[in-house]
Amino acid sequence: MTVQMPISARAFVLVFAAFCFAQVATAQNRSGPATTKNAASAQTDEPPAMSVGDWLQRMHTGARQRNYVGTFVVSAPGGDLSSARIWHVRDGDHQIERIEALSGPPRSTFRRNRNVMTFLPEAKVVKVEKRENLDLFPNLPDKTDSSIGDFYDVRAIGKDRVAGFDADVVQLVPHDGLRFGYRIWSERRSGLVVKLQTIDSESRVVEQSAFSELQLDAPVKAQALAQMMTNTAGYRVEKLELERTTAQDEGWTLSAPVAGFKPRSFFRRPATSSDKSKQDAATVQWTFSDGLASVSLFIERYDAARAPRDGVLTIGATNAIRRRLPEPASDWWLTAVGEVPPQTLNAFAQSLARTR
Numbered sequence: 001m002t003v004q005m006p007i008s009a010r011a012f013v014l015v016f017a018a019f020c021f022a023q024v025a026t027a028q029n030r031s032g033p034a035t036t037k038n039a040a041s042a043q044t045d046e047p048p049a050m051s052v053g054d055w056l057q058r059m060h061t062g063a064r065q066r067n068y069v070g071t072f073v074v075s076a077p078g079g080d081l082s083s084a085r086i087w088h089v090r091d092g093d094h095q096i097e098r099i100e101a102l103s104g105p106p107r108s109t110f111r112r113n114r115n116v117m118t119f120l121p122e123a124k125v126v127k128v129e130k131r132e133n134l135d136l137f138p139n140l141p142d143k144t145d146s147s148i149g150d151f152y153d154v155r156a157i158g159k160d161r162v163a164g165f166d167a168d169v170v171q172l173v174p175h176d177g178l179r180f181g182y183r184i185w186s187e188r189r190s191g192l193v194v195k196l197q198t199i200d201s202e203s204r205v206v207e208q209s210a211f212s213e214l215q216l217d218a219p220v221k222a223q224a225l226a227q228m229m230t231n232t233a234g235y236r237v238e239k240l241e242l243e244r245t246t247a248q249d250e251g252w253t254l255s256a257p258v259a260g261f262k263p264r265s266f267f268r269r270p271a272t273s274s275d276k277s278k279q280d281a282a283t284v285q286w287t288f289s290d291g292l293a294s295v296s297l298f299i300e301r302y303d304a305a306r307a308p309r310d311g312v313l314t315i316g317a318t319n320a321i322r323r324r325l326p327e328p329a330s331d332w333w334l335t336a337v338g339e340v341p342p343q344t345l346n347a348f349a350q351s352l353a354r355t356r
Helices: 032-042 052-065 146-150 222-230 276-280 342-351
Strands: 068-075 081-091 094-101 108-112 115-120 125-130 152-162 165-174 181-187 193-199 205-216 236-239 252-254 262-268 284-289 294-301 311-315 318-324 332-338 352-354
Touching: 052 146, 052 152, 052 165, 052 181, 052 193, 081 222, 094 222, 108 222, 146 152, 152 181, 152 205, 165 193, 181 205, 294 342, 318 342, 332 342, 342 352
Parallel strands: 125 236
Antiparallel strands: 068 081, 068 205, 081 094, 094 108, 108 115, 115 125, 152 165, 165 181, 181 193, 193 205, 252 352, 262 284, 284 294, 294 332, 311 318, 318 332
């Protein structure tokens, strides 16, 4: 996925017709080269010399260890703006977060570790789910994967200030065309990512997001957020039930791996019927990540009543494709979504194969 600020601040609302995908913020910055020049020339101190893995681990830790409150702003193509207010607190081994949408339909999302509750005031509905993959940046596994250095180089750009905080500016340069590059502003003391740009193969900024205001070590009360999270009075609670399974058990494989992308999880949405044929028709989600970018494959049975068509959608750094799989799996449809170049999704689609 694209570089993200604090957890869950991104990845919420991308709708592609029948596509089963959502994300919180898409953005495009049309002044990338000038911004980079200013960042490099504003101050002469160079960021510390560290490996790609060391930088990512520092950012990973910074997003989880500090309490903070801030306003997160995303600029979208065409000049649209969206923003959200974020409260994040670490309470011992637990993390609690609240995301309040400040633009668009009212929406409040709470997270306690992997338990997520999204309140939709207009519909008086709260959606409850448990997320194994939290769309973090960097999207690192529990144990650092040293192979990420095989796919990205890191270059120091200089120093800059974001929301009043000194930040090291570094750029992650991909080794191939299967992933985007990233320009990252990392707060000097904590490592927290305070601004990011996603860069395509032609050095264009295709997405940008940043804090416009930030308070580090804010006096956020974990108990207060937890109480707000559990107060569902007046709301209809809808639980998203997912079953952990494996690609092998569900009859799917990749005939050829996509370089750098490792499987992270495989879930199926359980059928409500005991009918075996209907259970076999359940939608499954297979998720891959290279530690920065992630790809989700949603696989479902073809439904003649819906008659969906093949399609492509691009919003900022997010691309999505939908297509009918070739024989012998032509009764299945694939929706592939990720903050990766289109050729990466095509590589997954071409490699996906039915084993039974």
